Amino acid sequence: MDSTWAPFVDSPHIPVMLREVLAALGPVAGETYIDGTLGAGGYTRAILGAVDCRVVAIDRDETAHGRAKDWAPAFGDRLILVHNTFGNVRECVSKPVDGFVLDIGVSSMQIDQAERGFSFRFDGPLDMRMDQGSGESAADIVNNMEETDLANLIYTYGDERQSRRIARAIVDARGQTPIISTGQLASIIRATVPRKSKDDIDPATRTFQALRIAVNDELGELERALAASEHILAEGGRLVVVTFHSLEDRIVKNFMKERSGDVPSPSRHLPVMAVAENAPTFILQNRKPVEAQDDEVSINPRSRSARLRCAIRTAAPAWPVPDVTKRKGRS
Ligand SMILES: C[S@@+](CC[C@H](N)C(=O)[O-])C[C@H]1O[C@@H](n2cnc3c(N)ncnc32)[C@H](O)[C@@H]1O
Incomplete structure (x- = not known):
């Protein structure tokens, strides 16, 4: 090295x-x-x-x-x-x-701390704020944003072609119970756009990236x-x-x-x-x-x-x- x-x-x-x-x-x-x-x-x-x-x-x-x-x-x-x-x-x-x-x-460090909510690899609160506590969290966006805006956000910042399907699934799920954890959100996305092969990236990757970019502007x-x-x-x-x-x-x-x-x-x-x-x-x-x-x-x-x-x-x-x-x- x-x-x-x-x-x-x-x-x-x-x-x-x-x-x-x-x-x-x-x-x-x-x-x-x-x-x-x-x-x-x-x-x-x-x-x-x-x-x-x-x-x-x-x-x-x-x-x-x-x-x-x-x-x-x-x-x-x-x-x-x-x-x-x-x-x-x-x-x-x-x-x-x-x-x-x-x-x-x-x-x-931020990604690896489950409690910061940046990663779908660990279950934690759906937060993603780099400066903890100030401004909207990822959960605020996911639970409150209008469906079309959510789809646009996931498409623009995540380059996610399935953004409309994912936004629809999020809105359906939050109608049942608020989405408050990274595990909940990752499960909703994985159920909506399953991995095509085991070599594919996790289907939640792009949506998580989009939310992080939006939360932290x-x-x-x-x-x-x-x-x-x-x-x-x-x-x-x-x-x-x-x-x-x-x-x-x-x-x-x-x-x-x-x-x-x-x-x-x-x-x-x-x-x-x-x-x-x-x-x-x-x-x-x-x-x-x-x-x-x-x-x-x-x-x-x-x-x-x-x-x-x-x-x-x-x-x-x-x-x-x-x-x-x-x-x-x-x-
Ligand atoms: C990729 S890490 C930097 C790593 C650093 N170059 C090193 O070698 O250790 C990015 C860091 O920038 C901080 N950060 C991201 N956006 C920021 C912003 N808008 N203002 C200040 N800090 C920010 C994050 O909190 C994080 O600690």
Whole structure:
């Protein structure tokens, strides 16, 4: 095994694409970085361990901060832990920083704790809130959302072609008794769209993913963080984003392409677009996403679907911030 992961062999979460993240971020002594997704601290610890720099580490999950208490003191005042969402990153720093890294999604710890309700592999309360207790839970959505909206949500965020049948079955089931556990929901889905072969993924996979994305407004959070990155990064600052889902990767790709001016030339027959009016705020570092290498995939299969994109902040002023209101996949 590459020594990159040696410090994490006993960690409940193996950091994904750590070599590539460090290469893209290129930590320099004296600089300050934001890790928007602290998790088990894989990126944060590696960045702080690489050079004498500072890291502001954000996580919306209080348990990530609780776990960090074991190792954070070793870094003294070089590490600042912030309990917030990365969509609110502008509230978390008082001056421009040299890098902003995001590792989108849930951690292995969150998935493996039955009581958090993220997984159909364990029976637990149907919750899925990363910041426990605030906002709608998955059970709230499943028990209250109108059938068509539920089908649209499962289709849009889960890429689930059987979304209408699943939504119908959920509405029928909740008419009998409220759906309050992951086991209940998984059974309803499995009974509605049985596995075709034993090699198929669990039929509940896509619906659970869709609910998690909706409960945590994951796409809205990503859009807010990207828009904020223009404001918090100093000239030369690096934006590094690792995603695991095609919807997320598309958001990052489109943002970086647009903000770097990498868009098709507007036709002279069309009105001048807003894109043409704003100077590029980023320089794209890779047109195609970077993927995990085979040696990493063999020790951490989760890394197979990871995509890393990176862009460097120019000196151009930030573009007007779009109004990214909370989305719920009800389109
Ligand atoms: C994939 S894990 C990060 C793992 C981390 N890179 C490591 O190596 O240990 C994602 C973490 O980001 C947090 N998270 C997800 N969305 C967030 C958001 N919008 N704001 C802040 N934290 C978020 C989750 O609670 C989770 O702890």
